Amino acid sequence: MMVRQVFTPILIAASLVLLISFAIRASFGVFQIPIANDLGWFRTEFSLAIAIQNLAWGIATPFFGAFAEKLGDRKAILAGVLIYSLGLSLSSIATTAAGHQMLEILVGVGIAGTGFGVVLGVVGRASSDEYRSLALGLTTAAGSAGQIIGPPLTQYLLNSMTWQNVFLFYSGLILLALLSLPFLKAPAKASKGEIEQSLSRILNIAVRDPSYILIFVGFFSCGFQLAFITAHFPAFVTEACATIDPNGILANMGVKNTADLGAIAIAVIGVFNIIGTITAGALGGKYSKRLLLAGIYMARTLLFSWFILTPMTPFTVLIFSALIGSLWLATVPLTSGLVAYIYGLKYMGTLYGLVFLSHQIGSFVGVWLGGDFYDRFGSYDVVWWVGVGTGLLSAIVHLPVKESPINDRLATA
Numbered sequence: 001m002m003v004r005q006v007f008t009p010i011l012i013a014a015s016l017v018l019l020i021s022f023a024i025r026a027s028f029g030v031f032q033i034p035i036a037n038d039l040g041w042f043r044t045e046f047s048l049a050i051a052i053q054n055l056a057w058g059i060a061t062p063f064f065g066a067f068a069e070k071l072g073d074r075k076a077i078l079a080g081v082l083i084y085s086l087g088l089s090l091s092s093i094a095t096t097a098a099g100h101q102m103l104e105i106l107v108g109v110g111i112a113g114t115g116f117g118v119v120l121g122v123v124g125r126a127s128s129d130e131y132r133s134l135a136l137g138l139t140t141a142a143g144s145a146g147q148i149i150g151p152p153l154t155q156y157l158l159n160s161m162t163w164q165n166v167f168l169f170y171s172g173l174i175l176l177a178l179l180s181l182p183f184l185k186a187p188a189k190a191s192k193g194e195i196e197q198s199l200s201r202i203l204n205i206a207v208r209d210p211s212y213i214l215i216f217v218g219f220f221s222c223g224f225q226l227a228f229i230t231a232h233f234p235a236f237v238t239e240a241c242a243t244i245d246p247n248g249i250l251a252n253m254g255v256k257n258t259a260d261l262g263a264i265a266i267a268v269i270g271v272f273n274i275i276g277t278i279t280a281g282a283l284g285g286k287y288s289k290r291l292l293l294a295g296i297y298m299a300r301t302l303l304f305s306w307f308i309l310t311p312m313t314p315f316t317v318l319i320f321s322a323l324i325g326s327l328w329l330a331t332v333p334l335t336s337g338l339v340a341y342i343y344g345l346k347y348m349g350t351l352y353g354l355v356f357l358s359h360q361i362g363s364f365v366g367v368w369l370g371g372d373f374y375d376r377f378g379s380y381d382v383v384w385w386v387g388v389g390t391g392l393l394s395a396i397v398h399l400p401v402k403e404s405p406i407n408d409r410l411a412t413a
Helices: 002-006 008-027 030-041 045-073 072-089 097-114 116-126 133-159 163-183 192-196 199-207 209-240 258-286 287-309 314-327 331-343 347-378 381-397 406-411
Strands: none
Touching: 008 072, 008 097, 008 116, 008 133, 008 163, 030 045, 030 133, 030 209, 030 287, 045 072, 045 116, 045 209, 045 347, 072 097, 072 116, 072 133, 072 163, 097 116, 116 133, 116 331, 116 347, 133 163, 133 258, 133 331, 192 381, 199 209, 199 331, 199 347, 199 406, 209 258, 209 287, 209 331, 209 347, 258 287, 258 314, 258 331, 287 331, 287 381, 331 347, 331 406, 347 381
16 A cells, blocks of 8 residues: 555656656766866866756755746656756757856756755655655655766766767757656645645745755755765866775775766765665654754754765775765755645645745855865865854754744744
């Protein structure tokens, strides 16, 4: 019975959209060195392009959420896919840093239309109260599966074709997400009270609620940490890690150099992300989401501290990748589920989209700061410590969140 209620056609179709979208999105860090070497860019210039992409993703997400709620989920995803494909195609012919940075706005908008804001809204409205958190976790895990596939595939393609042709290949690949559209029709599930509330009124209520502000602030660090690692970890590992033992276990597995290790590390994060995200989704249906979120951010803080204080070897890279992977997107089903529980389902896409904007502001800062500090100081050390501080802040701010429906609180006020 549970399998039928959770693994619905909507969940499977939504998962396919996220898998393809995030396979491409997770690969941008692998392009950093090839593009910089080919066009002679500084690390800051490519980092700013990815940072702009993340910021555009965040700004566009609540608009896509509102678009989906007003005009339909399928139309929103269709627009996202087409914009994503266009952005990738045009990026393949960019020759200047400024041109590439501007085109990444299109890519970021496309990711917004095929990302969590729209897709989780569909799944959330189509799921029962009992299994919603688990369904959100399973769908989020599909994005993790994309992360497993994307970076190694990109590294493989770069070994046989130019980075421009890889961009063109991905501009065609994202169109496969259109196959999911016939199945993405979720019911507009909402309580009578939610239906009577207009979007402007629920937005006004949410932004005046201290708990919503705390959730918004707390999601910043998630974006900072994840985007910094996605964009810079492959290059960081390539340059900072010890060489691969030519007779060792990793070499025998096909990991011949530190560039391969950097791509594999992102894939390892994706593997353990699936486990962590599904686990977080299941736990979120039974235990306090705010306390689980505080625990995840504290665990990240401790893990970052250990990694930058420990001498780096290929095996510490893989250990870190496995552990951070288990915490990677575990915040997403809990944060989106918390927003849905407190503020209702009808405008979940828009309200989660606004919270996700904080995540993407963090992403912008993490990616851009990583490149800027690398060019200034010749290392990423300072940015790792900033990640420690933001993680600690997020752990603290989730503790006072009032985990109860806003309508119940307003009724008793």
